[in-house]
Amino acid sequence: MADTVLYEVSDGLATITLNRPEAMNALNVATKVALREAAESAAGDTAVRAILLTAAGDRAFCVGQDLKEHIGLLASDRETGAGQTMSTVKEHYNPIVRALAGAAKPVVAAVNGVAAGAGFGFALAADYRLVADTAAFNTSFAGVALTADSGISWTLPRVIGPSRAADLLLFPRSISAQDALELGIANRIVPSAELRPEAEKVARALAEGPTVAYAAIKEAVAHGLTHSLEETLEKEDELQARAGRSEDHAIAVQAFVNKEKPKYLGR
Numbered sequence: 001m002a003d004t005v006l007y008e009v010s011d012g013l014a015t016i017t018l019n020r021p022e023a024m025n026a027l028n029v030a031t032k033v034a035l036r037e038a039a040e041s042a043a044g045d046t047a048v049r050a051i052l053l054t055a056a057g058d059r060a061f062c063v064g065q066d067l068k069e070h071i072g073l074l075a076s077d078r079e080t081g082a083g084q085t086m087s088t089v090k091e092h093y094n095p096i097v098r099a100l101a102g103a104a105k106p107v108v109a110a111v112n113g114v115a116a117g118a119g120f121g122f123a124l125a126a127d128y129r130l131v132a133d134t135a136a137f138n139t140s141f142a143g144v145a146l147t148a149d150s151g152i153s154w155t156l157p158r159v160i161g162p163s164r165a166a167d168l169l170l171f172p173r174s175i176s177a178q179d180a181l182e183l184g185i186a187n188r189i190v191p192s193a194e195l196r197p198e199a200e201k202v203a204r205a206l207a208e209g210p211t212v213a214y215a216a217i218k219e220a221v222a223h224g225l226t227h228s229l230e231e232t233l234e235k236e237d238e239l240q241a242r243a244g245r246s247e248d249h250a251i252a253v254q255a256f257v258n259k260e261k262p263k264y265l266g267r
Contacts, residue, residue: 005034006056007041012049012207012266014042015200021057026066027118032092039099049266050207051103052199053126054110058192061109064117064140089149093118097151100125101222104215106206110199112192114174116140121150124159124185127218130202131186132195137175139168158225159184210248211266216240 006017016038018025027035042051055061065088073085100107100122109126117140123129139156141148148156148169157165160183168175180186190198206214216239224232243249248264255262 004028004031005038007038009042009045009048011204012047013052013200013203014038014045014048014050015052015054015203016042018055018062021055021059023066024060024114025055025057025062025119026068027062027064027092028066028069029088029092031066032088032096036092036095036099039096043099043103043105048207049105049209049211050203051100051105051107052110052203053100053107053122054196054199055112058113058132058134060113060119061111061115061135062119062122063114064119067144093121093150097121097125101151101155104218105211106203106209106214106218108199108203108206110195111135111137111186112195114138118150121148121152121155124155125151128202128206129185129187130195130199131177131180131189132192133177133189134192135177135180135186137180137185139172141172142170143172208264210243210246210252210262210264212246212248213243216243 004018004020006015006019008015016035018031018035020026020028020031025031039051042048070085076085106128107126109123109129111123111129111131112135113132114136115123116138120137120139123137139148139152141152147153153165153169156168160168164183175183175185177186177189181189220232220236220239223235227235247267248262251264252262
């Protein structure tokens with residue numbers, strides 16, 4: 001894995017850190033490959049019970065595509081006629097978002113600075129977003145004559161509604177942390193200096209929680225967004241039966257009876 005993305009697993013928590021602060025954590029090919037590998041590793045590792053996605057530096061979480069590299073790739077496409085530059089959506093962005101949004105465990109994004117374009121999309125793929133008071137969000141795509149990618153055409157309307165999503169996509173502009181909180185993009189705002197320790201605290205609490213139940217909650221919410229009430233009730237029945245068979249449920253019930261704090265196993 002390239003050093004542009006750091007990956008660490010400790011006590012059930014996988015921490016993925018974008019590590020190009022000098023480039024505002026822009027996504028060149030090496031970074032996209034490394035991020036895809038890290039996200040898929042974290043999602044597929046049964047020892048990982050929560051994922052924390054963050055970035056180095058205090059200026060940017062991720063400003064999206066590295067446009068300096070992108071210009072060169074476009075020029076190469078024009079010379080060769082290969083037309084491979086935009087395959088990055090299929091090869092990199094889509095697998096990253098699938099891994100984060102589809103992980104059977106909670107994903108926390110600690111947004112330390114500007115999140116633009118695909119960086120915004122990756123933050124939205126998380127289940128919970130802690131945002132530094134100095135952070136900002138921007139869809140960016142239309143500003144460089146592109147359409148939405150990194151799942152943002154699916155996630156953003158579901159977070160803030162289709163009308164507001166269309167506004168932000170058609171008229172890209174910087175959205176402050178406070179605006180993001182009011183729109184529902186941010187779950188919490190914390191002072192910039194406190195973001196990383198607070199995000200780790202939240203993510204570690206989730207890593208110690210009932211993982212099977214968390215996975216079922218993620219699946220239930222995603223299902224309910226695109227299905228009828230009757231279909232959703234059936235899904236809830238299926239998922240509750242699964243959660244009810246988990247060791248964590250038995251532990252939780254026994255701890256409640258004993259008036260103790262449960263110590264979950266994540267299974």
